[in-house]
Amino acid sequence: MKTIERRAKKLDISSDTSSYEQEIDQLVYKLYELTQEEIEIVEGKKS
Numbered sequence: 001m002k003t004i005e006r007r008a009k010k011l012d013i014s015s016d017t018s019s020y021e022q023e024i025d026q027l028v029y030k031l032y033e034l035t036q037e038e039i040e041i042v043e044g045k046k047s
Contacts, residue, residue, distance in 0.1 A: 025043075029042075
């Protein structure tokens with residue numbers, strides 16, 4: 001379980017953190033200037 005999700009669950013066990021996780025993922029991809037192909041590999045959509 002990801003750190004952010006654990007922290008959010010401690011505050012509210014029923015909280016959905018998926019939108020935050022997606023936003024953070026996009027920021028990291030931009031930070032590291034990943035191409036769409038690299039993003040697909042990281043997300044497991046391409047081998």
